[in-house]
Amino acid sequence: MKTAxxxxxxxxxxxxxxxxxxxxxxxxxxxxxxDLASDWKPELGRGEYVMRAGDCMACHTAEGGSPLAxxxxxxxxxxxxxxxxxxxxxxxxxxxxxxxxxxAAMVDGVVNGKHLYPAMPYENYRFMSESDxxxxxxxLMNDVKPVKNEVQATELDFPFNLRFGIRAWNWLALTGDSxxxxxxxxxxxxRGQYLVEGAGHCAACHSPRSALMAQDGxxxxxANFLTGGELDGWNVSALRGSNSSIENWSTADLAAYxxxxxxxxxxxxxxxxxAVEHSLQYLNDQDLNAIAIFLKSMDGQPIQDAPKQxxxxxxxxxxxxxxxxxxxxxxxxxxxxxxxxxxGARLYLDNCAxxxxxxxxxxxxxxxxxxxxxxxLGKDPSPLVSTILNGTSVPSxxxxxMHLVMQGYSDRLSDEEVATLASFVRSAWGNKAGEVxxxxxxxxRSANQH
Ligand code: HEC
Ligand code: HEC
Ligand code: HEC
Numbered sequence: 001m002k003t004a005x006x007x008x009x010x011x012x013x014x015x016x017x018x019x020x021x022x023x024x025x026x027x028x029x030x031x032x033x034x035d036l037a038s039d040w041k042p043e044l045g046r047g048e049y050v051m052r053a054g055d056c057m058a059c060h061t062a063e064g065g066s067p068l069a070x071x072x073x074x075x076x077x078x079x080x081x082x083x084x085x086x087x088x089x090x091x092x093x094x095x096x097x098x099x100x101x102x103x104a105a106m107v108d109g110v111v112n113g114k115h116l117y118p119a120m121p122y123e124n125y126r127f128m129s130e131s132d133x134x135x136x137x138x139x140l141m142n143d144v145k146p147v148k149n150e151v152q153a154t155e156l157d158f159p160f161n162l163r164f165g166i167r168a169w170n171w172l173a174l175t176g177d178s179x180x181x182x183x184x185x186x187x188x189x190x191r192g193q194y195l196v197e198g199a200g201h202c203a204a205c206h207s208p209r210s211a212l213m214a215q216d217g218x219x220x221x222x223a224n225f226l227t228g229g230e231l232d233g234w235n236v237s238a239l240r241g242s243n244s245s246i247e248n249w250s251t252a253d254l255a256a257y258x259x260x261x262x263x264x265x266x267x268x269x270x271x272x273x274x275a276v277e278h279s280l281q282y283l284n285d286q287d288l289n290a291i292a293i294f295l296k297s298m299d300g301q302p303i304q305d306a307p308k309q310x311x312x313x314x315x316x317x318x319x320x321x322x323x324x325x326x327x328x329x330x331x332x333x334x335x336x337x338x339x340x341x342x343x344g345a346r347l348y349l350d351n352c353a354x355x356x357x358x359x360x361x362x363x364x365x366x367x368x369x370x371x372x373x374x375x376x377l378g379k380d381p382s383p384l385v386s387t388i389l390n391g392t393s394v395p396s397x398x399x400x401x402m403h404l405v406m407q408g409y410s411d412r413l414s415d416e417e418v419a420t421l422a423s424f425v426r427s428a429w430g431n432k433a434g435e436v437x438x439x440x441x442x443x444x445r446s447a448n449q450h
Pocket of ligand 2: 195196237246254258275
């Protein structure tokens with residue numbers, strides 16, 4: 001009995017020692033991945049450009065708050081995580097930070113030995129080059145106005161309040177080293193890959209999540225990289241594979257979508273609209289084309305040429321877009337408008353056809369195409385239902401200043417009607433997606449009443 005107790009005692013001591021080592025042994029940070037001279041200076045404007053490519057503004061600016069002064073709540077399954085003040089204010093921002101400290105935050109998610117929550121996308125930023133990180137650091141320190149703003153502390157419930165636990169999470173979640181591994185491709189593809197994997201952090205939303213809530217696929221070569229994710233219960237489209245809608249888009253369509261949130265096929269809503277508004281619209285045509293070319297060729301497809309100018313300015317003739325073969329039967333049904341047509345078709349004709357047309361083809365850059373549309377076909381119909389109930393809008397961008405709005409139908413259509421209409425749209429023009437139930441509609445309706 002005594003021996004058993006002694007062994008137990010030793011074990012407890014060992015576990016405590018291991019835990020202390022885990023908590024107190026200094027965290028190693030990653031050294032720079034490029035050798036730059038100490039007097040190296042970024043070209044004028046580069047740091048701001050990297051800030052835009054990384055979309056720091058969206059997360060680090062509170063609603064109505066000063067740019068980059070933090071205090072925006074980021075919802076996570078563990079609770080709200082408040083973004084930090086990254087203006088160069090010496091007391092409440094990063095004004096006293098060295099370049100090494102800044103790199104550690106960006107690449108390792110570590111601030112003075114303390115781990116950041118991965119709501120800050122260091123899982124992706126760690127692939128950024130030293131020169132981009134230095135340009136960004138120089139911009140934040142010298143060109144951003146210091147703003148005194150004490151940000152609300154993040155207080156998650158036990159055990160998520162124990163930040164040292166993130167260290168173990170990082171060991172499991174950050175697979176492989178942080179070196180950027182260029183694909184076997186041309187300069188343009190590699191530039192696109194670099195922007196997508198690194199600053200653009202597309203995988204944060206477009207890759208699925210593992211059981212640990214880590215991004216399952218952060219770079220090319222990872223099986224699930226950009227195969228579609230989920231965000232606040234909404235599906236995020238796949239950007240590769242034969243089931244992705246963009247498989248049928250041209251590189252020009254894709255680059256235009258990134259630059260303006262709209263193209264001949266689709267319109268960016270929700271988080272993607274924000275990414276376009278705050279980040280992607282600021283990228284130059286070369287980089288937008290590079291991203292489009294990379295995405296369209298990453299699985300070995302032949303490279304399609306991209307136009308020199310992305311989303312070239314109008315005037316846009318709007319050629320009629322007749323129904324294609326898959327859409328013909330639905331277009332005929334709607335055109336005939338027989339009094340005994342099914343309820344879903346009638347609801348569509350009464351409420352939607354004026355803009356999206358009986359062909360489901362809409363009008364380029366204004367009324368999105370509903371045939372083959374990723375939101376319409378989503379596994380989870382909530383975004384589609386939400387669009388019908390609440391409407392949606394597309395921001396104004398410099399290349400396409402017109403702000404587009406679709407009104408909502410929550411006052412006009414019952415849960416049963418929305419379900420029938422949504423089921424119709426999901427099966428019209430050759431679309432093949434599951435039926436929507438009134439219960440699913442009721443859920444979306446009540447979630448939006450809070
Ligand atoms: C998706 C949201 C998101 C984006 C995009 C984002 N951040 Fe963050 N960042 C956060 C959150 C949330 C925190 C706080 C994390 C915590 O408290 O653990 C944070 C923390 C930081 C910190 C640590 C500051 C401190 O005082 O501890 C730095 C530095 C930082 N971010 C820089 C950047 C830069 C530079 C960019 C753009 C390249 C960027 N972030 C983009 C969400 C984001
Ligand atoms: C903060 C989350 C988030 C980030 C970051 C993000 N996306 Fe998206 N993206 C979305 C969501 C959500 C949608 C679906 C939008 C909709 O339903 O209209 C989407 C849609 C898209 C689409 C349209 C797909 C289709 O089939 O209609 C493309 C293309 C796209 N994103 C590309 C990118 C690229 C490239 C990046 C990185 C530069 C990126 N996204 C970063 C959330 C994000
Ligand atoms: C007055 C014109 C108009 C009417 C009527 C209309 N829409 Fe829209 N719809 C738009 C515009 C403009 C957009 C683009 C705005 C946006 O997505 O933010 C849009 C967007 C959409 C989208 C999002 C597509 C995407 O690519 O993200 C869906 C789905 C949709 N409409 C379905 C419907 C349905 C179903 C109806 C009938 C209940 C309907 N619309 C009625 C103008 C209209």
